[in-house]
Amino acid sequence: MSNIFDIHRFGKLFTREFGRYSPKLIGIGSVGLGIFALTVIYSYVFQSSPLNFSFVAFGVALTVLAPIIYHKRVDRTNSIFDFTLPVSSFEKFLVKWSFSVILMPAFVIAYLLLIGWLYRLMPGGMCVESGSRIIDFLKSLSFEQICSISALQSFFLVGSFYFRKHVFWKVSLSLIIYFLLFALVFILFHQSMFLENHQVSLGINFWGDMMYSDSNHSHTLSGINRNLFVYISLNLVAPLGMWVVSFLKLRETEV
Amino acid sequence: MIEINNLSFYYKKGKPVFEQVSFEMASGIYGLLGENGVGKSTLLRIIAGLRFPDSGQCKIDGKDTFRRDPETLSKVFLLPEEFESPTVKIDRFIKDNAKFYPHFSREQFENNMRDFEMETDRKFSELSYGQKKKVLISYGMSLNTPYVLLDEPTNGLDIPSKAQFRKVIASAYDEDRCIIISTHQVRDLESLIDPIIILDRNQVLLNNSVEEITRKLVFKHTQNKPENTYYTESNLAGYSYVGPNLTGEETTLNIEMLFNAAVSNRTTFKDLFNV
Numbered sequence: 001m002s003n004i005f006d007i008h009r010f011g012k013l014f015t016r017e018f019g020r021y022s023p024k025l026i027g028i029g030s031v032g033l034g035i036f037a038l039t040v041i042y043s044y045v046f047q048s049s050p051l052n053f054s055f056v057a058f059g060v061a062l063t064v065l066a067p068i069i070y071h072k073r074v075d076r077t078n079s080i081f082d083f084t085l086p087v088s089s090f091e092k093f094l095v096k097w098s099f100s101v102i103l104m105p106a107f108v109i110a111y112l113l114l115i116g117w118l119y120r121l122m123p124g125g126m127c128v129e130s131g132s133r134i135i136d137f138l139k140s141l142s143f144e145q146i147c148s149i150s151a152l153q154s155f156f157l158v159g160s161f162y163f164r165k166h167v168f169w170k171v172s173l174s175l176i177i178y179f180l181l182f183a184l185v186f187i188l189f190h191q192s193m194f195l196e197n198h199q200v201s202l203g204i205n206f207w208g209d210m211m212y213s214d215s216n217h218s219h220t221l222s223g224i225n226r227n228l229f230v231y232i233s234l235n236l237v238a239p240l241g242m243w244v245v246s247f248l249k250l251r252e253t254e255v
Numbered sequence: 256m257i258e259i260n261n262l263s264f265y266y267k268k269g270k271p272v273f274e275q276v277s278f279e280m281a282s283g284i285y286g287l288l289g290e291n292g293v294g295k296s297t298l299l300r301i302i303a304g305l306r307f308p309d310s311g312q313c314k315i316d317g318k319d320t321f322r323r324d325p326e327t328l329s330k331v332f333l334l335p336e337e338f339e340s341p342t343v344k345i346d347r348f349i350k351d352n353a354k355f356y357p358h359f360s361r362e363q364f365e366n367n368m369r370d371f372e373m374e375t376d377r378k379f380s381e382l383s384y385g386q387k388k389k390v391l392i393s394y395g396m397s398l399n400t401p402y403v404l405l406d407e408p409t410n411g412l413d414i415p416s417k418a419q420f421r422k423v424i425a426s427a428y429d430e431d432r433c434i435i436i437s438t439h440q441v442r443d444l445e446s447l448i449d450p451i452i453i454l455d456r457n458q459v460l461l462n463n464s465v466e467e468i469t470r471k472l473v474f475k476h477t478q479n480k481p482e483n484t485y486y487t488e489s490n491l492a493g494y495s496y497v498g499p500n501l502t503g504e505e506t507t508l509n510i511e512m513l514f515n516a517a518v519s520n521r522t523t524f525k526d527l528f529n530v
Contacts, residue, residue, distance in 0.1 A: 003324040009355070016351045020343075076305075078339035084303050086329035086355045251323075254306050 003088060010091045017095050025107060031061055036115045043126050050119065051130045066168035074164070076255045089251040096250070097243060100157040105149045113138055144235070151235045154242035161249040256281050257302060257402065257433065262311035264297060272297050274457040275311065282430055283464070286448030287437040288514050293454045295437040296336060299404045302435070303333040315402060329356055332395040336406040336437075340379040340387045348379065349394060358399035367393030367423050371416060385411040392420065396427040403427075403434045409443045417443045441510040451510065453517045453524075460517045461528045465508050471527055472516070473500045474509045485523065486516035 001009070035057045039050035082092075112134055119131030152175075159171035257280040264273045272294040289295050300306040301313050307321040314320065318327045341348050353359040368375055371389040379387060388411050395403055409417050424447060428434060438444055451468065453460040461468075472485070476495050481487060484496040495509070497516040517524045 001326070003326055006325070009325060012354050019347070019351060077335070077337045080305065080333065080335050080338060081341070081352065083305055083323070084328055084331065084333055085352065086325040088325050089323060091325075255300075 004090050005088065005094075006091070009087050010094065013085070013087050013091055013095050014098070017099065021099060028065055028107075029111065031065065032111055032115070035061055036118060040119075040122055040127060043122075043130075044124065047126070049126050049130050051133065074253060074255060079255050083253075083255055090247065093243075093247040093250050096160075097157065097246070100160070101150045101153045101239075104153055105146065108149075109138065109141075109146075147235050151239040154239035154246075158242040158246045158249070161246050161253070256316065258312070258314045258317075260312045260314075262301070262313055263309050264294070264301060264306065265309050266297075271457050276457070276459055277311075278452070278459050278462045280433055280435065280452075280462075282433050283450050284424065284428055284448050285433065285435040286441070286444060286451045286510065287435055287454065288439075288441065288451065288510070289454035290518065291439075293456060295454060296406050298454065299333060299335075299406050299435065299437055302402070303331050303404055304328065305333070330400050331402045331404065332356075332398050332400045333404040334388070334391050334395050334406060334408060336410060338387075338391075340382070340391075342378070342380055344378050345375050345390055349375070353394070353398065356398040356400060360397050360399060363399070363427070364393055364397035367396055367427075370419050370423055372419075383411075385413060385416065388412060389416060389419075392423060396423055399427075401432055403432070405434065405436045407438055407440070408436060409438065409440045421447050441514065445508075445510050448510070451513070453514060455518060455521060458525075460521060460524050461513075463528050467528070468513065469500070469506060469508055470503075471500050472506075472513070473498050473504055474506045474512055485520045486512060488512065488515070 035054065038057055039054040042048065042053040043050035085092075116131045116134035116138065119127045119134065122128065122131075155175055155178075156167065156171050159167045159174065163170045259279070260277050262273050262276045263271060265271050287295050287298070297306060301308060302315070302320055304320040304323040304327070312319060315327050315330060318324065320327060320331075343351070349361075349364065353361075353364075365375065368390070371393060373386065373389050373393070379390070382390065388408065392405070392408055395405070409420060412420060421444070424434065424436075436444060436448060449466075450462065450464040452462045474495075474497055475481075476492060478493040480489075480494055481496045481498065484498040487494055487496040495512060497509075497512050500506075
């Protein structure tokens with residue numbers, strides 16, 4: 001039996017962790033369905049699109065729930081039975097990785113799909129229209145965009161190893177700083193290589209579309225797959241780096 | 256076998272918990288004794304792979320424990336003194352965790368729980384600290400790992416439970432097993448532990464079997480104040496003392512007296528027991 005990876009051991013660990021994690025997922029799913037119900041009521045009462053309210057409601061829910069989702073304190077009293085469990089560090093990492101990078105985005109997409117369908121089943125044009133908008137949004141997601149969501153999750157994965165408290169907020173702040181630094185490097189690089197003595201302004205969105213303008217032109221490098229630099233940086237190098245750092249941190253953690 | 260070779264460990268630079276410590280532990284129910292803060296719990300954590308040596312090695316059956324490889328981990332169970340218990344039912348905890356240990360015996364677990372007069376269908380959150388300990392001791396002993404590390408296992412146990420604990424340990428022990436019990440409650444375990452390790456300020460003062468200890472030391476009571484002893488304690492009946500065994504006399508070991516004698520005669524004891 002390999003000391004690094006054994007599929008049976010991994011399977012046992014995965015089911016163990018899934019068993020521990022599923023009450024959280026059920027709780028989050030229930031809150032989500034509660035919010036769905038509230039948005040429907042809002043839609044009927046105010047004759048408005050349920051999505052108008054759902055952004056606020058989900059924002060509040062995320063604020064309350066995110067720390068619960070990401071917060072797992074590791075200290076000398078609460079993690080002993082995890083660290084002494086006879087599985088390899090790689091298997092432990094792989095389980096955490098699959099929960100954070102695969103299962104969590106899949107859960108969110110499945111949830112959006114579910115409420116999209118549910119909105120469509122509701123009587124009244126506003127709800128049906130909102131449902132269609134959600135379903136259309138999901139249909140429009142490209143593979144690269146789904147990868148980008150998973151890539152973003154990698155930041156939260158590494159954050160959960162490094163920060164003992166307020167993981168969600170600290171990682172979110174780190175991400176903002178990361179994007180600002182990224183933009184700064186891009187501007188400096190751009191100015192020094194191509195546009196000396198020109199002012200450059202730059203915008204970058206979640207999907208990796210980059211908009212920049214200088215004194216003469218305005219450009220949009222849209223689509224991740226067409227902007228290789230951004231694509232590689234955001235979707236390959238950064239997540240891979242995060243995974244390696246997470247694994248090493250897990251292996252080196254002492255309790 | 257657990258081998259500790261030139262092990263050094265620091266929480267803070269310049270304040271070593273262990274410095275160049277070496278000793279071995281094979282089979283037996285080891286009593287790990289020492290004053291507060293000498294590193295008993297840290298040593299158990301190093302053996303379990305939870306803490307890493309700053310230098311030197313800690314090996315189980317020839318493998319470094321800091322690597323935390325599954326084969327080594329499957330040979331060790333650690334019951335910590337302080338722990339945050341799971342929030343699930345006992346049965347769920349056993350199902351989730353015991354499957355990783357190849358020699359776990361459900362029957363043995365249930366027997367241990369019966370000995371402790373505990374039920375398996377309760378939630379950890381409903382249990383007192385002592386009851387949680389009973390569950391974890393029952394679980395740990397039924398895993399049948401060759402190495403069992405118990406950190407202050409009798410803390411929090413009521414008086415009947417201490418006798419039950421001794422029964423559970425004695426019934427689970429066989430000659431191939433190494434059970435290390437770190438404790439201050441030596442009287443609870445006097446009849447159980449052999450050999451004895453005394454840790455003291457970065458070093459090992461003694462690591463010997465009861466037979467070796469009683470061959471070299473006598474533990475006696477007398478009406479008059481004795482002379483040439485390693486340690487003397489006055490009590491209502493007169494004096495109890497630990498002295499050198501010059502005549503080959505057989506006396507019953509008193510661990511508390513041994514400990515006090517060892518910490519007040521460090522150099523003598525190290526020489527006497529060749530540590």
